[in-house]
Amino acid sequence: xxxxxxxxxxRRFGIxxxxxxxxxxxxxxxxxxxxxxxxxxxxxxxxxxxxNGNSDCNYRTEPCEKNDGLPAIIDLMxxxxxxxxxxxxxxxGVCHLMQIFLERAGVGYLRFERPLANKIGGxxxxxxxxxxxxxxxxxxxxxxxxxxxxxxxxxxxxIHGDENIxxxxxIEEEVALEQMVNRxxxxxxxxxFQKLSQNWENERKLKMIxxxxx
Ligand SMILES: Cc1cc2nc3c(=O)[nH]c(=O)nc-3n(C[C@H](O)[C@H](O)[C@H](O)COP(=O)(O)O)c2cc1C
Numbered sequence: 001x002x003x004x005x006x007x008x009x010x011r012r013f014g015i016x017x018x019x020x021x022x023x024x025x026x027x028x029x030x031x032x033x034x035x036x037x038x039x040x041x042x043x044x045x046x047x048x049x050x051x052n053g054n055s056d057c058n059y060r061t062e063p064c065e066k067n068d069g070l071p072a073i074i075d076l077m078x079x080x081x082x083x084x085x086x087x088x089x090x091x092x093g094v095c096h097l098m099q100i101f102l103e104r105a106g107v108g109y110l111r112f113e114r115p116l117a118n119k120i121g122g123x124x125x126x127x128x129x130x131x132x133x134x135x136x137x138x139x140x141x142x143x144x145x146x147x148x149x150x151x152x153x154x155x156x157x158x159i160h161g162d163e164n165i166x167x168x169x170x171i172e173e174e175v176a177l178e179q180m181v182n183r184x185x186x187x188x189x190x191x192x193f194q195k196l197s198q199n200w201e202n203e204r205k206l207k208m209i210x211x212x213x214x
Contacts, residue, residue: 003034003082008098015161026181039097042069046100064108082120089127117147124157132158153183
């Protein structure tokens, strides 16, 4: 089994990085081969006004043309069985690297074929105090949009990181992370993926078909 952790912090050695490492170690105890993608190490540019008129980003019919580090991450995710998003909270939402990643990956690549369908997804949010749940909701909505399977595992993994130790301080938060990793692996092991459909009709196409019938 393979897992990818998308670690969104701008700080390479901050709390998100430490928690991603801890998550990777937990996955390895289940024999899961794990890669951490540190977005701060990737050449990742934001969406901008490429294209014009009807051919601009949200209306393109082909994947994004930008030649940066993103396509390689998409490939890693497609090859993985488990995908975990780890993000700090910045300004009451996900940090800007994670926001760029979600926008570019979603609009630029994933919306065409939904290649992450049936991947098992988890989310870890790191913040000082405010609106961690808001960032969690945003990531979960993105996983659900991509038709991923997001298992409940107890309390959401919302980590009020300790800047002195640059790690988790609260035992309940530690338990939440351990439970989430356990559930991700267990759910993956229990699903008969042959029985799950991989042929998703794109929702935009379905909308067009319905519009044409009317
Ligand atoms: C620009 C910025 C904005 C932040 N906004 C929030 C916030 O809205 N809510 C919160 O609880 N913490 C906020 N924090 C604190 C970070 O979430 C916290 O320090 C976290 O550990 C950062 O992750 P890192 O250690 O991986 O850098 C903010 C930090 C920065 C640098």
